[in-house]
Amino acid sequence: MEQKGLKELAICRVKQGQRQAEKDQVAVEAPLTIFLNEQELVTLLSSPRDIHYLALGFLRSEGLINGTDDLASVSVDGERNIVFVQTKEQENLAEKLYGKRTITSGCGKGTIFFHAIDSLQGKPVTSTLKVKGESLFLLMRALQERSLLFQSTGGVHSAALADEEQIIIYNEDIGRHNAMDKVVGECLLKGIPLADRILLSSGRLSAEVVLKGAKMGLPLIVSRSAPTSLAVELAERMGITLVGFLRGGRFNIYAHEERIL
Amino acid sequence: MEQKGLKELAICRVKQGQRQAEKDQVAVEAPLTIFLNEQELVTLLSSPRDIHYLALGFLRSEGLINGTDDLASVSVDGERNIVFVQTKEQENLAEKLYGKRTITSGCGKGTIFFHAIDSLQGKPVTSTLKVKGESLFLLMRALQERSLLFQSTGGVHSAALADEEQIIIYNEDIGRHNAMDKVVGECLLKGIPLADRILLSSGRLSAEVVLKGAKMGLPLIVSRSAPTSLAVELAERMGITLVGFLRGGRFNIYAHEERIL
Numbered sequence: 001m002e003q004k005g006l007k008e009l010a011i012c013r014v015k016q017g018q019r020q021a022e023k024d025q026v027a028v029e030a031p032l033t034i035f036l037n038e039q040e041l042v043t044l045l046s047s048p049r050d051i052h053y054l055a056l057g058f059l060r061s062e063g064l065i066n067g068t069d070d071l072a073s074v075s076v077d078g079e080r081n082i083v084f085v086q087t088k089e090q091e092n093l094a095e096k097l098y099g100k101r102t103i104t105s106g107c108g109k110g111t112i113f114f115h116a117i118d119s120l121q122g123k124p125v126t127s128t129l130k131v132k133g134e135s136l137f138l139l140m141r142a143l144q145e146r147s148l149l150f151q152s153t154g155g156v157h158s159a160a161l162a163d164e165e166q167i168i169i170y171n172e173d174i175g176r177h178n179a180m181d182k183v184v185g186e187c188l189l190k191g192i193p194l195a196d197r198i199l200l201s202s203g204r205l206s207a208e209v210v211l212k213g214a215k216m217g218l219p220l221i222v223s224r225s226a227p228t229s230l231a232v233e234l235a236e237r238m239g240i241t242l243v244g245f246l247r248g249g250r251f252n253i254y255a256h257e258e259r260i261l
Numbered sequence: 262m263e264q265k266g267l268k269e270l271a272i273c274r275v276k277q278g279q280r281q282a283e284k285d286q287v288a289v290e291a292p293l294t295i296f297l298n299e300q301e302l303v304t305l306l307s308s309p310r311d312i313h314y315l316a317l318g319f320l321r322s323e324g325l326i327n328g329t330d331d332l333a334s335v336s337v338d339g340e341r342n343i344v345f346v347q348t349k350e351q352e353n354l355a356e357k358l359y360g361k362r363t364i365t366s367g368c369g370k371g372t373i374f375f376h377a378i379d380s381l382q383g384k385p386v387t388s389t390l391k392v393k394g395e396s397l398f399l400l401m402r403a404l405q406e407r408s409l410l411f412q413s414t415g416g417v418h419s420a421a422l423a424d425e426e427q428i429i430i431y432n433e434d435i436g437r438h439n440a441m442d443k444v445v446g447e448c449l450l451k452g453i454p455l456a457d458r459i460l461l462s463s464g465r466l467s468a469e470v471v472l473k474g475a476k477m478g479l480p481l482i483v484s485r486s487a488p489t490s491l492a493v494e495l496a497e498r499m500g501i502t503l504v505g506f507l508r509g510g511r512f513n514i515y516a517h518e519e520r521i522l
Binding site for chain 1: 275287394435512
C-alpha cells in the first residue's frame with residue numbers, strides 16, 4: 001500500500017525564547033470506515049496505511065469473523081478510506097458488536113469487560129514456547145529500528161508478531177490497539193498462525209492488549225512500557241507470559257515467568 | 262476519594278541475565294460502569310479514583326449532559342465501581358450515545374467523526390487569552406510534579422486545567438481521554454469555567470483531545486508529546502492554539518500561534 005502516514009506542516013518552533021517558522025512532520029490521523037455486509041459498522045481514527053489489515057484485524061479481534069473462511073470479499077476505497085467486507089453468512093453482525101457495548105445485566109459485573117473474560121474462560125494459552133531473555137532484547141531493538149514513522153513524528157505505536165529469531169509481521173499506527181489489529185489482520189490474510197509466537201508492542205500493556213492476545217492464543221507479550229494491574233491479572237489467568245519495561249538491558253516479568261529462559 | 266490507584270505485585274526482575282523476585286507497583290485498571298437514568302450505559306476501563314468526576318466528564322464530553330442543571334442526582338458505589346446518574350429530563354440519552362456509533366449516512370463521510378465536526382461548525386473558540394511562552398514551561402513542570410502515580414508506575418497519563426499562573430484542577434488516569442474527562446467532570450461539579458483557560462496533557466494530541474477541548478471552549482492545549490495531522494487541522498479550524506513537544510526548553514506551535522507571547 002501507498003506510504004501516506006506522514007504529513008509535512010508549517011509550524012512555529014520556539015527555542016530559548018526565539019520563534020522560527022519551520023517545517024515539521026506529523027503522523028496522519030484519518031477516519032477509516034468499515035462497511036460489513038453493506039452496513040456501515042464503525043469508524044476508527046487511525047493511520048491511513050494498510051487499512052484492509054486494520055479492518056480485518058478489528059473484525060477478528062471483536063469476534064465478528066474467525067478467519068478468511070468467513071469472508072466472501074474485501075475491497076478497499078483508498079480515496080475515501082473505506083473498507084467493504086462481505087461475509088459468506090449474512091447474519092446481522094453489527095448487532096453483535098453493539099450488543100457488546102449496550103449492557104444487559106443489571107448487576108455491577110454485567111459489563112462488556114466481564115463478558116469478555118467469560119468468553120475466554122476455560123481456554124488459557126497452553127503453548128510450550130520458551131524464549132531466552134537475550135532474544136527479547138534483540139527483538140525489541142528490531143522493533144524500534146522498524147518504527148520509521150515514530151522516528152520522524154514521535155506520534156505512533158508499533159506492534160509486531162515475532163518468533164525467537166525475528167520479526168515476522170510488523171505494523172504501526174497512531175493507536176496502540178490499531179497497530180495490534182493491523183498485525184492480526186495481516187496474519188489472518190496471509191494465513192500466518194499466531195499460536196506459539198511473540199507479540200511485541202511499543203505501548204503500555206492494558207487489559208485490552210492482553211484480551212486481544214488471549215483471543216489469538218499468543219503465549220508471550222513483550223513491551224517497553226508499563227502494564228496495568230488488570231493486564232497482569234488477565235495474563236496470569238489466561239496463561240500468558242507478560243514482560244514489561246524491557247529497556248536498558250533489563251525487563252520485568254509480570255506473569256508466567258516459566259516461558260523465559 | 263480514597264487513594265486506590267496503585268497495586269503492589271510480586272514480579273520477577275531480570276537484569277544482566279540475573280533473575281530476582283521483587284515487589285513492583287503497577288497502576289490499577291478497573292471497569293467503571295455508568296448507569297444513566299437506571300439504564301446501564303457504558304463501561305470504561307480506567308483508574309478507579311474520582312470515578313464520579315470521570316462519569317460526569319464522560320457524559321459532558323459525549324454531549325449527554327450540558328451542566329449540573331441537567332442533573333437530578335449522582336451517587337457512587339465505590340465498592341463495585343459504579344456511578345449512578347439521574348437527569349431531570351428522562352429522555353432516552355443512551356440512544357443518543359449509541360446513535361453516534363451506528364452510522365446512518367451511506368457516503369464515506371457519514372461517520373461519528375464528521376458528525377462531531379459538523380456539530381462544532383460555526384462555533385470556533387474566540388477567547389482573547391494570551392500566554393507567555395515561559396509560563397508554559399512552568400505549568401508543564403508543575404504537571405509533571407503532580408503526577409505521582411506516573412512517577413511510581415510509569416503507566417498513567419495526567420491532565421490539568423490551568424490559568425497562566427497555576428494548575429487549577431489536576432487528575433490522572435491510565436487512559437489519556439479519561440484523565441481529561443476527570444478534569445472536565447470536576448470543573449462541572451465545582452462550577453469552574455473552562456473558557457479562557459489552558460489544558461495541559463502528558464499524552465499525545467489526537468483529534469479526540471482537540472474535539473473535547475473545542476466542546477469545552479478551551480483556547481489553548483499544551484502537551485509534551487506529538488500531535489496528529491487531524492488534531493492540527495481541527496485546532497486550526499476551531500480556533501484553538503495547539504502546542505506540542507514542550508520539553509527541554511523548547512516547544513512547537515501547530516496552530517493559532519497568536520495566543521503565545
